[in-house]
Amino acid sequence: MTYDVAIVGAGVIGSALFRELGKFNLKTVLIEKENDVALGSSRANSAIVHAGYDPPNGTMLARFNVEGNRLYPKLCADLSVPFRQNGSLIVALCEEDLVHLRELYENGVKNGVDALEIVGPEAVRQMEPNLQPTICGALVAPTGGIVGSYELTTALAESGVINGGEVLLNSEVTRIEKFNKDGEKLNDLTRKGLFRLTFSNGRHVDARFIVNAAGIYSDSVQQLIGKPRFSVTPRKGEYYILDKRQGALVDRTIFMCPSKLGKGVLISPTVHGNLLVGPDAQDGDDKSDFSTTQQGLAFVRKTSALLSDKVDFRDSIRNFAGLRALPSGKDFIIELDPDVDGLLNLAGIKSPGLTSAPAIAKHSVELLANAGLDLIENPRFNPYRRQTRFAEMSDAEKTELVRKDSSFGRIICRCEQITEGEIVEAIRRPLGAKTVDGVKRRCRPGSGRCQGGFCGPRVLEILARELATSREGLLKDKNGSYILAGKTKETE
Numbered sequence: 001m002t003y004d005v006a007i008v009g010a011g012v013i014g015s016a017l018f019r020e021l022g023k024f025n026l027k028t029v030l031i032e033k034e035n036d037v038a039l040g041s042s043r044a045n046s047a048i049v050h051a052g053y054d055p056p057n058g059t060m061l062a063r064f065n066v067e068g069n070r071l072y073p074k075l076c077a078d079l080s081v082p083f084r085q086n087g088s089l090i091v092a093l094c095e096e097d098l099v100h101l102r103e104l105y106e107n108g109v110k111n112g113v114d115a116l117e118i119v120g121p122e123a124v125r126q127m128e129p130n131l132q133p134t135i136c137g138a139l140v141a142p143t144g145g146i147v148g149s150y151e152l153t154t155a156l157a158e159s160g161v162i163n164g165g166e167v168l169l170n171s172e173v174t175r176i177e178k179f180n181k182d183g184e185k186l187n188d189l190t191r192k193g194l195f196r197l198t199f200s201n202g203r204h205v206d207a208r209f210i211v212n213a214a215g216i217y218s219d220s221v222q223q224l225i226g227k228p229r230f231s232v233t234p235r236k237g238e239y240y241i242l243d244k245r246q247g248a249l250v251d252r253t254i255f256m257c258p259s260k261l262g263k264g265v266l267i268s269p270t271v272h273g274n275l276l277v278g279p280d281a282q283d284g285d286d287k288s289d290f291s292t293t294q295q296g297l298a299f300v301r302k303t304s305a306l307l308s309d310k311v312d313f314r315d316s317i318r319n320f321a322g323l324r325a326l327p328s329g330k331d332f333i334i335e336l337d338p339d340v341d342g343l344l345n346l347a348g349i350k351s352p353g354l355t356s357a358p359a360i361a362k363h364s365v366e367l368l369a370n371a372g373l374d375l376i377e378n379p380r381f382n383p384y385r386r387q388t389r390f391a392e393m394s395d396a397e398k399t400e401l402v403r404k405d406s407s408f409g410r411i412i413c414r415c416e417q418i419t420e421g422e423i424v425e426a427i428r429r430p431l432g433a434k435t436v437d438g439v440k441r442r443c444r445p446g447s448g449r450c451q452g453g454f455c456g457p458r459v460l461e462i463l464a465r466e467l468a469t470s471r472e473g474l475l476k477d478k479n480g481s482y483i484l485a486g487k488t489k490e491t492e
């Protein structure tokens with residue numbers, strides 16, 4: 001099959017571009033090595049839509065952060081993705097930090113961030129009474145927000161499918177070659193030609209343009225065809241998620257003054273009403289190490305106490321770790337590869353990559369057009385995607401829905417009040433869930449206090465029924481994560 005554009009990597013960057021390209025009459029394919037979208041950095045991060053006061057003025061980090069932030073409210077409303085503009089507070093822990101806050105304020109103003117303000121300790125106490133009383137001031141950024149990061153990534157990819165794109169999962173790109181129109185392999189890659197991307201499963205696709213959005217592996221993917229231009233290394237961050245009992249401890253996202261190692265430990269409500277505390281920052285070289293450690297979590301607990309000592313870590317319901325993709329340079333790598341005509345690198349997209357994704361996607365379309373991609377508007381582009389959220393409906397709406405479809409009257413996940421109807425919807429959607437965690441990422445059963453202890457087996461049953469497959473073959477998450485080891489008396 002020959003495509004106009006092949007995007008390698010179904011994280012938030014690849015998926016945002018996939019949707020954006022749906023606005024044009026193009027054949028686009030989104031290629032992902034894992035068995036679902038949003039399984040890289042885009043699933044395990046702080047999920048903050050940064051205001052943009054932090055990245056150095058004049059960088060792509062600053063430009064796309066601020067532009068991306070402005071696109072969020074409408075994008076999330078169109079795609080039915082949970083988002084709240086709760087604002088951010090960057091606090092000064094000591095007098096020295098006040099100087100730093102002033103620098104951040106000035107940098108933010110230069111970056112074009114709206115409504116920034118520096119406030120004194122009394123105002124901080126009024127805004128956030130559960131913070132340490134010793135905090136001596138704060139930068140207030142009202143345009144900061146929180147989002148469901150894997151919900152957004154999944155919704156973007158789904159929107160691309162609704163608008164005619166194709167997604168290939170379980171397809172790790174392991175070879176890229178370029179051919180001329182007579183089918184001869186090109187050695188001079190600056191010449192126009194057709195790319196062939198071959199997967200580890202032996203299949204291949206052909207495409208006129210390639211976008212490398214492979215996250216922490218974007219250096220390896222670039223080197224499958226081009227001369228090495230950059231490297232990307234992982235920096236791990238570990239987190240606590242706390243029960244909703246703790247969710248109202250703070251209203252805004254609370255940051256420390258950023259240091260050389262990044263934005264420091266934050267305390268934030270999540271968009272679903274939990275409390276998030278983390279991350280730390282550990283440099284390493286293992287791009288597959290998502291383990292949490294006693295040391296990393298102890299650091300998070302200890303450091304977060306500088307912000308507030310009222311977090312009750314006994315209410316922790318889950319720990320997780322994410323890997324930041326650190327580029328060898330200081331900025332995002334967003335470039336048409338000078339050595340390979342038709343290759344666009346969106347590489348080393350570290351934080352604020354989630355915030356920047358919608359703006360990077362728009363800019364990428366311009367870069368592809370500059371490289372010769374014909375853009376003819378798709379008159380049938382559908383910007384919307386809807387999702388039923390039973391727990392958020394009024395009583396009258398719930399009654400009406402249950403009357404139409406009784407599966408919305410059966411609660412499967414007690415903690416999050418998720419109905420069977422929502423789970424079935426998550427499985428039957430375009431790009432529907434195939435694993436228990438795939439269902440969780442789309443509609444949240446298993447995200448609550450019991451972490452799937454009660455609803456997990458019932459989700460498994462619904463998946464088996466809807467996919468017309470045996471329960472033994474079903475996975476919790478990535479390939480190989482079987483849940484049932486053998487047949488039970490009941491399943492024999």
Ligand SMILES: Cc1cc2nc3c(=O)[nH]c(=O)nc-3n(C[C@H](O)[C@H](O)[C@H](O)COP(=O)(O)OP(=O)(O)OC[C@H]3O[C@@H](n4cnc5c(N)ncnc54)[C@H](O)[C@@H]3O)c2cc1C
Nearest residue numbers: 009011013033040041042048173215237323324353354355
């Ligand atoms: C701890 C942490 C905290 C963060 N906090 C924030 C935040 O609060 N706000 C913010 O704006 N940003 C934040 N970020 C940054 C943000 O998460 C990333 O910038 C963003 O998710 C990057 O998306 P991506 O699509 O480039 O990468 P990914 O999501 O990693 O996607 C890349 C995809 O490529 C696939 N892939 C790799 N190689 C191949 C191959 N050969 N063939 C096929 N597929 C391949 C991978 O499986 C993966 O799915 C944070 C990141 C981390 C790790």
